[in-house]
Amino acid sequence: MACINAKKTCWNCPAAKFKGNVDFTACGQSRNIEAENAQIMIECRRRPGLGHFEPTITFEDCPEWEEGDYGYMLKNMKVMILGIDGYLGWALALKLGKLGCKVSGVDNYWRRDCVAEKGSHTVVPIERMTDRLHAAREVHGIDINFRRIDVMDRDKLREFMDEVKPEAIVHYAECPSAPYSMVDAKHAIKVQENNVLGTLGVLFIMKDIAPEASLIKLGTMGEYGAPLTGRPLFEGIFPSDAALEWKGRKWSLGGELTPRDPVSFYHCSKVQDTFNVYEACKYWWLRSYDIMQGVIYGVHTDEIATDPRLKTRFDMDEWFGTVVNRFVAQAVLGMPLTIYGRGEQIRAFIALDDAMQCMVRLIFSPPEPGQYDVVNQVSGLFKVSDIAEAVARVGKEKFGLEIKIQRIENPRVESEKHPLEVVSKKLPNEFGFEQGVTLEKEVERMFEVLLQPEVKKRLEEKKHTIMPKTRWSGMKKESGTLEVYEPGSKEKEGFEGVLRRGA
Ligand code: USQ
Numbered sequence: 140m141a142c143i144n145a146k147k148t149c150w151n152c153p154a155a156k157f158k159g160n161v162d163f164t165a166c167g168q169s170r171n172i173e174a175e176n177a178q179i180m181i182e183c184r185r186r187p188g189l190g191h192f193e194p195t196i197t198f199e200d201c202p203e204w205e206e207g208d209y210g211y212m213l214k215n216m217k218v219m220i221l222g223i224d225g226y227l228g229w230a231l232a233l234k235l236g237k238l239g240c241k242v243s244g245v246d247n248y249w250r251r252d253c254v255a256e257k258g259s260h261t262v263v264p265i266e267r268m269t270d271r272l273h274a275a276r277e278v279h280g281i282d283i284n285f286r287r288i289d290v291m292d293r294d295k296l297r298e299f300m301d302e303v304k305p306e307a308i309v310h311y312a313e314c315p316s317a318p319y320s321m322v323d324a325k326h327a328i329k330v331q332e333n334n335v336l337g338t339l340g341v342l343f344i345m346k347d348i349a350p351e352a353s354l355i356k357l358g359t360m361g362e363y364g365a366p367l368t369g370r371p372l373f374e375g376i377f378p379s380d381a382a383l384e385w386k387g388r389k390w391s392l393g394g395e396l397t398p399r400d401p402v403s404f405y406h407c408s409k410v411q412d413t414f415n416v417y418e419a420c421k422y423w424w425l426r427s428y429d430i431m432q433g434v435i436y437g438v439h440t441d442e443i444a445t446d447p448r449l450k451t452r453f454d455m456d457e458w459f460g461t462v463v464n465r466f467v468a469q470a471v472l473g474m475p476l477t478i479y480g481r482g483e484q485i486r487a488f489i490a491l492d493d494a495m496q497c498m499v500r501l502i503f504s505p506p507e508p509g510q511y512d513v514v515n516q517v518s519g520l521f522k523v524s525d526i527a528e529a530v531a532r533v534g535k536e537k538f539g540l541e542i543k544i545q546r547i548e549n550p551r552v553e554s555e556k557h558p559l560e561v562v563s564k565k566l567p568n569e570f571g572f573e574q575g576v577t578l579e580k581e582v583e584r585m586f587e588v589l590l591q592p593e594v595k596k597r598l599e600e601k602k603h604t605i606m607p608k609t610r611w612s613g614m615k616k617e618s619g620t621l622e623v624y625e626p627g628s629k630e631k632e633g634f635e636g637v638l639r640r641g642a
Contacts, residue, residue, distance in 0.1 A: 142199065143571035144210040144504040149194035151505045153306035153351045154203060154213065155181040158191050209496075210571060212238065212503045219303055220244040221290055221341065222311030223283070224251070224268060227357075227435070227494065229451045231309060233442035234495050235502070236281030243284035243303045245296065245312070249333070250452070253319060254459055259604040261452035262468065262597045263438065263588060274448035290337040293344060300348045307502045308349065310341060310356045313412075317361070317403035317551075318609040319458045327404040334408035335415070342419040353505035354427040355498065356416055358409045360487045360515065360561070362431060364400030369558035371639070373397050374565055375413070375429060375513025402553055403611070413513075420511035427510075428501050432494060433487030433517040436463035437581040438588045440492045451491075453588075456604035462523060463488065463578070465605065466530040467585040470542045471595060472602055475623055476531065479607070480549030482524030483633040485559040487517040490581040493574055500570040515563040518574045520636025524629070526578070531626035533582045538590065544626055548618040552611040560637040568642045 149155040158180045180191040185203050198204040198211035205214055218235050222228045223244025236242045246268070254260060266274065268285060275281045284303065288295045290312045300308075313334040314320065320330040338356070345354060363372045373381070379393035396417065399410045412429075419425045443449050454460045455468035466476045489497075497516050506512055521529075527544045534540035549555065566572035588594060608617050 142206065142210055143569070145197060145199040147198050147504060149181055149183070149196050149201070150507055152198075152201070152213065153353060153505055154184045155194055156184050156351060157508070158182050207238065209238075209499050209503050213306060215239060215241050216307065216502070217241045217243070217303060217305045218307045218309065218502060219300065219305035220309045220311060222246055222313065223285065224248060225311055226452050226454070227491070228309075228311045229271065230440045230443055230491060230495055231498055232283055233275060233279065233281065233449060234440060234499060236275060236283060237279055237442050238499065241284075242281065243286075243299075243305065245286050245288040245290070245299060247287065247289035249289075249314070250459070253314070253316070254454055254456065257456045257458050257604055259454065259456035259459075259601045260597065261454055262594055262601070263450050263453040264593070264597065265450055265452050266448050270448060274446055278446045278449060279442060290341060291333060293340045296340070297344045297348060300344055305349055305352050307353050307355060307505065308341070308345065309498065309502070310338065310354060312337060313357065313408070314405065316458050317405045318607065320403055320405035320408070321611050322609050323613075330405050331408045331411075334405075335411045338412045339415050342415060342425065345425055346419065346423045350423065350425060351508070353502070354416065354425060355501050356412065356427055356429050358413055358429045358431050358513075359406060360431045360433045360517065361402050361406040362399045362410050362413060363397070364402055365485065365554055365557045365559055366400065367554060367557050369560060371560040371562055372515065373562050374515045375431060402551070417511045420509055424509040426506040426508055427512070428506060429511065429513045430497075430501070431513060431515045433489045434461050434463070435489060435491060435494055436461055437491035437576070437585060439576075439581065439584045440495050455598070456601065457607040457609060460605075462486070463526055463530070463582065464585070466527055467582060467589055468598055469605065470530055470534045470540055471586065471589045472598055474602075474605065475543040475545035476527040477606070478523055478527055478544060478546045479551060479618070480546065481555035482522065482527065482546060483556040484523050484553060485520055485557065485634065485636040486523070487515070487520050487561050487638075488578065489516055489518045490576045490578070492576055492581070493518050493572075496575060497566050497570070497572050500566070500572055504570055512565075514565045515561060516566060517561055517563040517638065519578060520559060520561060520638050521578065522633065522636070528626050529578055530582055533579055534586060535626075537583055538586050542626060543623055545623045546621040547607075548621060550607040550610040550618050556633050558634040560639065562639045564640060564642065567640050
């Protein structure tokens with residue numbers, strides 16, 4: 140699998156600057172150029188001495204690309220991470236730095252502020268950015284070029300991008316919390332402003348400063364919702380053989396964006412981003428992978444595990460804790476695990492370490508100019524009640540914890556029983572992704588970290604931020620308990636998720 144991108148060419152390479160007599164803006168997404176004598180020529184930014192040539196050199200033949208564990212990689216590739224201080228951003232910065240990329244990044248520390256607004260903190264302690272940067276240099280020899288910038292400050296972002304001239308841009312600088320976006324009008328508007336308008340600004344800056352860079356944009360599986368019909372969740376765009384049949388007539392749906400049915404104002408912001416990124420690729424020949432990522436969980440990557448100063452954050456409060464992380468935190472605190480409603484909701488999941496592997500692979504296999512593509516970044520589908528069972532099982536078997544499960548009134552408006560079929564073929568088949576960690580393995584690692592005395596103390600200090608008080612209805616009231624039960628005492632009910640990974 141190592142050479143999965145060997146046959147890609149300069150056409151995909153962000154170092155290739157387009158020349159020639161082609162009006163890209165007029166071509167739409169078509170590569171068929173009708174203009175007389177039109178020919179796509181490029182100039183290599185890294186080797187301008189080569190002059191103009193056709194974009195046909197493969198990664199395996201180009202001396203600027205070298206083979207590594209994730210396929211061919213552009214030497215010292217310049218990757219800019221927007222939102223580098225976050226749960227994912229920091230882990231990715233270290234991984235890319237370790238692989239030899241020149242990493243730069245921006246952050247305005249909004250995530251730290253939002254968690255503080257909730258009255259909580261990251262239970263795994265993290266350093267201030269200056270100390271993180273210092274530790275990254277000392278431990279891994281990585282120099283990260285960091286600037287404190289809000290993505291909404293387009294002038295500063297433009298200036299920094301112009302200085303760095305990134306070859307790939309990872310966009311993590313969005314508020315990731317559904318509950319935060321449902322608190323009230325102020326919070327909903329702030330989330331949509333930052334996420335939607337921030338991304339729109341990034342697109343305009345890229346058009347002017349870094350049109351050949353690939354944009355790796357974080358979307359969410361929650362854009363699709365969970366259709367009650369069980370219709371498969373394709374990777375953002377209908378496959379060529381999908382069709383719509385109606386009143387005896389039939390049309391192809393191939394190539395069209397699939398329906399979206401977001402489940403919070405936060406998820407709506409991601410849907411709007413999808414359209415904005417899609418359009419920018421069409422209008423300006425930008426290129427992007429839009430990642431529909433499942434619910435993330437975990438604490439581990441090799442790089443963050445090396446030194447306590449390199450840890451990434453871990454939230455468990457009702458706004459920023461995701462379900463698996465919250466369940467492990469609750470188990471450590473001796474609280475019954477909080478299932479919202481029936482617990483038959485099925486979601487797509489991926490561990491932090493696997494998500495980072497996917498990101499690296501996507502960064503090293505850039506899309507073509509004008510290409511907007513979607514990947515479903517998922518490694519397993521689980522029912523919320525099954526996750527509670529798995530956490531309780533690992534907690535008991537490996538750490539001797541007696542854990543109970545509680546069903547509480549669902550603070551959200553969501554279907555609590557539904558089928559779910561997810562297609563996630565591109566990452567394993569086109570990018571070489573191989574799942575490295577199971578849910579149980581990562582849950583075990585999480586227990587190991589959260590049971591450390593310092594971390595457990597930080598958990599106990601913020602225990603009061605766990606129970607959900609933010610309801611989709613707008614009511615501010617803690618959810619009442621519906622039932623408390625012993626793990627393993629329930630019959631299996633409802634649907635099972637179907638994950639389609641085959642070619
Ligand atoms: N849930 C519980 N108990 C809890 C917390 C959550 O039963 O204590 C349930 C929720 O009702 C929901 C599911 O677990 O059905 C997932 O909730 P979550 O809070 O873990 O995840 P969600 O709000 O969907 O959002 C998270 C990330 C978001 C990302 C999304 C991927 O915060 O950034 O976009 O996962 S996805 O869910 O596929 O949309």
